[in-house]
Amino acid sequence: MSKYNMRDVAKLAGVSIATVSHTINNTRSVSERSKSKVLTAIDQLGYSPDVFARGMRTGKKNIIGFIVPDISNKYFATIIERVEDVISDKGYILTILNTKEDPAREIEHVRYLVSGVVDGLLIASTLEDIGDLRAMLPDGLPVVLVDRKDESARYDSVVVSNYQALYQGVRRLVKDGHRRIGYVAGMPRLSTTKERLGAYVQAMKDCSVPLEEGFVQYGNSMQESAYSCMGELMGKNCTAIAVSNGQMSLDAFEYACANGLEIGRDVDLLCFSDFDNTLVKYFPMYVVSQPVKDLGYLAGKQILARIENESAPVREVLLCGAFFSKNDPKEF
Amino acid sequence: MSKYNMRDVAKLAGVSIATVSHTINNTRSVSERSKSKVLTAIDQLGYSPDVFARGMRTGKKNIIGFIVPDISNKYFATIIERVEDVISDKGYILTILNTKEDPAREIEHVRYLVSGVVDGLLIASTLEDIGDLRAMLPDGLPVVLVDRKDESARYDSVVVSNYQALYQGVRRLVKDGHRRIGYVAGMPRLSTTKERLGAYVQAMKDCSVPLEEGFVQYGNSMQESAYSCMGELMGKNCTAIAVSNGQMSLDAFEYACANGLEIGRDVDLLCFSDFDNTLVKYFPMYVVSQPVKDLGYLAGKQILARIENESAPVREVLLCGAFFSKNDPKEF
DNA sequence: AAATCTTATAAAAACGTTTACGATTTTCCA
DNA sequence: TGGAAAATCGTAAACGTTTTTATAAGATTT
Numbered sequence: 001m002s003k004y005n006m007r008d009v010a011k012l013a014g015v016s017i018a019t020v021s022h023t024i025n026n027t028r029s030v031s032e033r034s035k036s037k038v039l040t041a042i043d044q045l046g047y048s049p050d051v052f053a054r055g056m057r058t059g060k061k062n063i064i065g066f067i068v069p070d071i072s073n074k075y076f077a078t079i080i081e082r083v084e085d086v087i088s089d090k091g092y093i094l095t096i097l098n099t100k101e102d103p104a105r106e107i108e109h110v111r112y113l114v115s116g117v118v119d120g121l122l123i124a125s126t127l128e129d130i131g132d133l134r135a136m137l138p139d140g141l142p143v144v145l146v147d148r149k150d151e152s153a154r155y156d157s158v159v160v161s162n163y164q165a166l167y168q169g170v171r172r173l174v175k176d177g178h179r180r181i182g183y184v185a186g187m188p189r190l191s192t193t194k195e196r197l198g199a200y201v202q203a204m205k206d207c208s209v210p211l212e213e214g215f216v217q218y219g220n221s222m223q224e225s226a227y228s229c230m231g232e233l234m235g236k237n238c239t240a241i242a243v244s245n246g247q248m249s250l251d252a253f254e255y256a257c258a259n260g261l262e263i264g265r266d267v268d269l270l271c272f273s274d275f276d277n278t279l280v281k282y283f284p285m286y287v288v289s290q291p292v293k294d295l296g297y298l299a300g301k302q303i304l305a306r307i308e309n310e311s312a313p314v315r316e317v318l319l320c321g322a323f324f325s326k327n328d329p330k331e332f
Numbered sequence: 333m334s335k336y337n338m339r340d341v342a343k344l345a346g347v348s349i350a351t352v353s354h355t356i357n358n359t360r361s362v363s364e365r366s367k368s369k370v371l372t373a374i375d376q377l378g379y380s381p382d383v384f385a386r387g388m389r390t391g392k393k394n395i396i397g398f399i400v401p402d403i404s405n406k407y408f409a410t411i412i413e414r415v416e417d418v419i420s421d422k423g424y425i426l427t428i429l430n431t432k433e434d435p436a437r438e439i440e441h442v443r444y445l446v447s448g449v450v451d452g453l454l455i456a457s458t459l460e461d462i463g464d465l466r467a468m469l470p471d472g473l474p475v476v477l478v479d480r481k482d483e484s485a486r487y488d489s490v491v492v493s494n495y496q497a498l499y500q501g502v503r504r505l506v507k508d509g510h511r512r513i514g515y516v517a518g519m520p521r522l523s524t525t526k527e528r529l530g531a532y533v534q535a536m537k538d539c540s541v542p543l544e545e546g547f548v549q550y551g552n553s554m555q556e557s558a559y560s561c562m563g564e565l566m567g568k569n570c571t572a573i574a575v576s577n578g579q580m581s582l583d584a585f586e587y588a589c590a591n592g593l594e595i596g597r598d599v600d601l602l603c604f605s606d607f608d609n610t611l612v613k614y615f616p617m618y619v620v621s622q623p624v625k626d627l628g629y630l631a632g633k634q635i636l637a638r639i640e641n642e643s644a645p646v647r648e649v650l651l652c653g654a655f656f657s658k659n660d661p662k663e664f
Numbered sequence: 665a666a667a668t669c670t671t672a673t674a675a676a677a678a679c680g681t682t683t684a685c686g687a688t689t690t691t692c693c694a
Numbered sequence: 695t696g697g698a699a700a701a702t703c704g705t706a707a708a709c710g711t712t713t714t715t716a717t718a719a720g721a722t723t724t
Contacts, residue, residue: 003448003470005709005710005711006710006711007710015673015674016673016674016675017674017675017710017711018673018674018675018676018712018713019672019673019674021711021712021713022673022712022713025712027712027713028671028672029671029672030672030673031671031672031673034672034673048443048446048447049447049710049711050388050447050448050709050710050711051444051447051448051449052384052387052388052393052448052449052709052710052711053388053448053679053709053710053711053712054710054711054712055384055711056382056384056385056388056679056680056681056709056710056711057678057679057710057711057712057713058679058711058712058713059679061384063427070413071409071412071413071416072406072409072410072412072413074404074406074409077403077404077406077409078404080403080404080428081402081403081404081430084403084428084429084430085430088430093427093429093441093444094427094428094429094430095395095425095426095427095428096412096416096426096427096428097416097425097426098413098416098417098420098426109425111380112383112425114380115380115381115382115383116335116382116383116384116385116680117383117384138335250610253610254610254613254614257610257613257614258613258614278582278585278586278589278611279610279611281586281589281590282586282589282590337679337680337681338680338681339680347703347704348703348704348705349680349681349704349705350682350683350703350704350705350706351702351703351704353681353682353683354682354683354703357682359682359683360683360702360703361701361702362702362703363701363702363703366702366703381680381681382679382680382681384679384680384681385679385680385681385682385709386680386681386682387681388679388680388681388709388710388711389680389681389682389683389708389709390681390682390709391709448710
């Protein structure tokens with residue numbers, strides 16, 4: 001089975017190349033006789049149309065790109081899965097580019113994808129400034145921002161706000177008797193980091209709990225990075241620690257285990273759970289749970305909608321995380 | 333910033349379209365004068381070459397496809413990440429198709445990808461018979477099988493054998509006093525399932541431990557499927573249970589927690605750990621650890637090598653899992 | 665039987681590149 | 695200064711589709 005083209009099919013079927021195209025695409029009436037001849041010829045040669053040639057001619061690529069910061073982070077893996085679900089129903093395939101949280105890599109990937117490769121683009125950007133993105137994106141290209149808002153309201157976005165849930169969680173820690181509450185933040189440049197940190201700070205303030213120097217530690221959400229933050233915070237005699245994303249929550253758990261701290265007794269943990277997380281179900285942790293599957297689903301739907309109708313008004317989808325206290329049953 | 337083509341660049345620069353192409357690709361000498369004119373024109377228009385047109389003309393797509401059974405399974409997510417690492421160094425981008433363990437979806441995806449979309453293809457197949465794959469794959473297409481051998485030795489493969497490790501693990505369970513050892517197997521059609529089951533059976537036999545009816549339960553490695561298997565096995569008064577992949581190991585752990593079983597006392601678990609798994613480090617479990625990062629790395633290298641030299645002899649890369657007993661330090 | 669309309673087909677242009685081929689200019693040396 | 699060699703460049707063909715335009719055949723109406 002090597003590569004044949006339409007000409008080969010046409011010759012074998014004894015019809016013109018145009019007829020072959022039209023029978024394949026049902027794009028104008030073809031006599032039964034010709035149609036069957038073409039179909040058997042296609043079958044016989046194992047022919048399938050060249051995707052690149054078709055893409056070039058029609059401008060339609062049937063590809064949607066997704067730029068993610070970290071593909072092996074289960075948070076994004078789950079989003080990706082849902083997106084793929086949604087768009088593959090409509091005949092699109094998904095091309096994934098991994099930036100590894102590296103802005104330079106992200107720019108490189110965007111540059112590549114926009115040069116006529118995709119029909120639409122999902123971006124979970126790690127860029128400090130969305131403006132940098134805007135400069136690279138061609139005017140007509142459908143784009144949906146995932147997990148990241150666009151202040152200029154130029155692109156659709158699907159984000160989840162954890163402000164309320166985290167605020168509530170920190171207040172609950174105070175209510176349960178904690179005064180020394182540490183916080184492990186994500187990368188400073190991300191909007192989610194700022195939002196969540198704001199929730200923590202506001203909750204502390206509203207509860208009139210002093211926020212000591214060093215109570216806020218910055219991790220980078222890559223594997224193991226929060227481990228050392230935990231060390232710092234425990235060194236400051238924190239009795240509870242809030243951790244601001246799923247990946248780092250695992251690190252925090254690991255730190256506790258490794259240092260013989262019993263969670264719920266020696267230290268309380270307010271964690272993020274991005275998915276079906278076994279840990280948070282069976283250990284007495286406070287949890288902010290993110291509707292990550294919905295996030296993926298809605299992101300997929302949104303890019304399809306945008307491709308369908310490029311001139312629809314910009315849409316911002318906002319989901320909310322939910323807070324569960326340490327003894328709540330965690331049904332999510 | 334809308335779409336320009338070479339003709340636009342050529343006109344603006346006052347040179348021919350060929351000169352533009354050649355300056356872009358460094359494919360023949362161009363005078364400094366022309367070169368700089370072209371470069372500024374490109375910059376001015378924000379031009380970048382159309383990937384599809386180029387792909388059609390040259391036949392080179394710079395895309396490698398990866399067909400995976402379950403993208404949100406951390407085992408595969410990790411492999412994917414490593415593969416992307418390796419191939420993006422060489423200028424390739426990765427297109428990922430998720431089959432959700434569904435053979436029909438896999439076939440659909442393969443059909444799509446082989447029609448001139450990719451320069452090479454990685455497949456972690458869930459098909460019962462690799463022969464079905466072979467029938468669809470064009471002759472010249474570079475293909476590497478991941479996590480799955482090809483009995484006909486027609487395609488390169490990168491697989492990890494856990495026979496030894498699992499065999500060793502089961503024997504160790506016996507040595508530590510267990511007689512009633514249950515087994516949670518994966519999907520029957522997979523070669524890895526057969527291999528691992530073989531290791532368990534052989535170990536039991538070699539230790540002269542009777543293998544009772546119902547000691548082997550089949551899960552499907554999707555979320556939660558091993559949960560019910562655990563129920564069955566505990567109902568048969570097993571004192572130890574071996575679980576044959578990473579995803580299902582998490583289920584088993586969850587089952588134990590949910591039912592108030594303390595691991596290492598009420599029941600012993602022989603688990604698979606596909607990655608940096610916090611659980612297995614801090615609970616007294618027996619563990620088979622898979623070199624999953626190496627697997628991804630080698631798979632990426634192999635597809636590049638195959639693209640580079642299509643006529644090189646077929647290569648089978650075989651990695652081995654490692655066994656750790658429940659009180660060993662788990663440094664992996 | 666001529667004229668018209670419908671249907672089926674073929675021929676050819678176009679998409680945006682790369683590249684083979686040929687042409688022109690420049691450089692260099694006798 | 696003449697001419698050969700080297701350097702530079704432009705024209706046009708090709709890649710495999712889709713789609714427009716033109717044509718031929720068959721069916722229907724006048």
